[in-house]
Amino acid sequence: MKSIDSAETDDATPSSETAFLNGAEILIRTLKDINVDTIFGYPGGAVLPVYDELFDVHDLNHVLIRHEQAGSHAADGYARATGKPGVVLVTSGPGGTNTVTGIATAAMDSIPMVVFTGQVPTNMIGNDAFQEADIVGITRPITKQNYLVKDVNNLERVIREAFHVATSGRPGPVLVDLPKDMIQNKCQYSGQKEVSIPSYKPTREGHSTQISKAAHLLSNAKKPLIYAGGGVVLGEAWKELTDMAERLNIPVTTTLMGLGGFPEGKPQSLGMLGMHGTYYANMATTECDVLLAVGARFDDRVTGRLDGFSPNSKKIHIDIDPSNIGKNVPVDVPIVGDVKKVLPAIDRQAQKPAIDDWWDTINTWKKEHPLIIPESSDTIKPQLMVQRISEVTNGEAIVVTDVGQHQMWAAQHYTFNHPQSFLSSGGLGTMGYGFPAAMGAALGCPDRPVVCITGDGGFQMTIYELATAVEYEIPIKIAIMNNNCLGMVRQWQELFYNKRYSHSILKKGNPDFVKLAESYGAAGFRASNPKEMDSVLEQAMEINDRPVVMDFVVEEFENCYPMVPSGAALNEMVEGEE
Amino acid sequence: MKISKNGTAKSTNDKHTLSVLVSYNLNALLRIIGIFSGKGFEIDSISFGSGKESNLARITITTHGDEQIIEQITKQLHKIIDVVKVNDLTYDSFVERELALIKVNATRSSRSEIMQIAQVFRAKVIDISPQKLAIEVTGNRDKVNAFIGMLDPFGIDEIARTGSVALKREFEGTV
């Protein structure tokens, strides 16, 4: 059987040495040709030929991260904020295995990313050579496609294919493994831009009968609801969604990944649904009669107990990935296609439904069950912290989070009006994602303010990247919601494990974050009450030449509500403790 | 109970035969197997070999599950970049064959009885020694299973089975 290298071509015999490039040169030339401007990388033995080549390259930014996991998160943040694929370059063995968490994070959230790993020379593969790891085997379940390129003649084609696969259809990470001898061998650079993979043709247009059915259902609905997921952001369909929802005056709720896909300042917005969604979004989902799911995947954090999920609605589901449709919840009108194309097609055929009564119901829910920011003048309530950040940045920042209570509060209380502005590990729930992803976002969007809202737990998982942020003068604002514990774990232990706080309190080991920031050359501030917080935020926003760490000492045992306990239906929310 | 296209009643745990056309490379085969292990689907048998075009392989997988599981398997296989085509032959009329080599204990007294059974199954004796017979049988899974069942009382020494290979029928009668 043939090895992994698909469709190998015969070795070309070089006619004139000068017309030929080595693999490392081909890699860099091809990256530039497909408009890659930034690579997140870390050198090592197997990729030294590439690094030697990079030494003289000045029109391609290489960002030296301090750990390959952070590099893969940074590339992911860059991709989510810009819509362009993130690029990672690391060495063989541990370099590759360190990227695994970042690749899995990107895979779960369908983020376009191309990871280049060094590999031991082809004749040593399989010998347990120094720094050898079967990274293609290790990453097979978490990549959309991966390649081991043994023959330099295939390199350019594989690189172009990798970017095409990563960015088209349902996007995802792709890995290309580069043996050291291969990148030193020479061959002709073709410059041939077209990619053709006969077995890979993602569907883009929706089926017209299905589109008519969807339009008909929406036009005649009494209680319609749009449930928008990350596909709206990834598919760059925010304008199409907003146009349609406004014209038909249909309420919109978004998932965590869909935040910003519909502006939260619009009257049609119900905010986020799901486990920590708003009361009115979850009630509307439960009561609606037509549910239009757009680029969403009926994740268990969204649906709650399945038999209680939107029990009386006809469901329309638009998704680029057919395997998402009908996977968790049966669908009445499945539409496989690109949301950016399907939404306008439905919009053209749909009539504005008569739903005044539905809006009355929703507005009553909104009035009677708003999101609450508890009062306190001497301690900082975490909800207030997010609200103040939202105000100080006018809702214009790119907000990047870690995983935990702060993530849910950020999703609830920041007012998102723009797409590609809420970056968070939704699917894998990766602590340590936030800070490096924020660096990637800031490098991709230098003109936008970037705020990383993180926890004292999550920040410490990738805190060493302060070195990178200082070196490249990345002016991100890191707001630590410092509750001195693994807040979300502690909340579950309080509610479901009799307040037995097993290994979830960090107080004793937590560093002095201000001193720590300063030792790296970053700015550091601390605030322990709302007044101090306002003054710290004000000072922080003025700093533009280095990262700023803001240690916000918040109320320690605050719980995040509303909350749908696991196993409960969406309308069985706990709204707070009495 | 769901009714399949050709009108027969389907239980929820029916056997399905999937024919998958894929680029001829190891990564593609491993990704296909990875879908089954990673997502908790089952493989009853799998066979891999070259197809008509030299750069493509045909993989035949027999599996079982309810309609929703089989639909997910098909969709997940489609998602693999190197997969050209997935056919669930179960709803078509199709020919399916499996080959098995069986080594069975055969004494002087039992040898002719075994050979008679082999004849009924149109199986071929391919090796013979004073204590053993090796027999080759071809047919669909049920036939191969039945043959093995008949030989079992004599004491089976070893079995090697290929797993099913299958193609859609063009001619709707029996051959």
Ligand SMILES: Cc1ncc(C[n+]2csc(CCOP(=O)(O)OP(=O)(O)O)c2C)c(N)n1
């Ligand atoms: C890498 C990783 N390990 C463990 C978890 C499980 N986990 C989810 S939330 C959480 C607590 C996070 O604490 P912190 O970062 O301080 O944020 P907070 O919840 O306090 O806002 C943990 C441990 C995870 N999501 N990711």
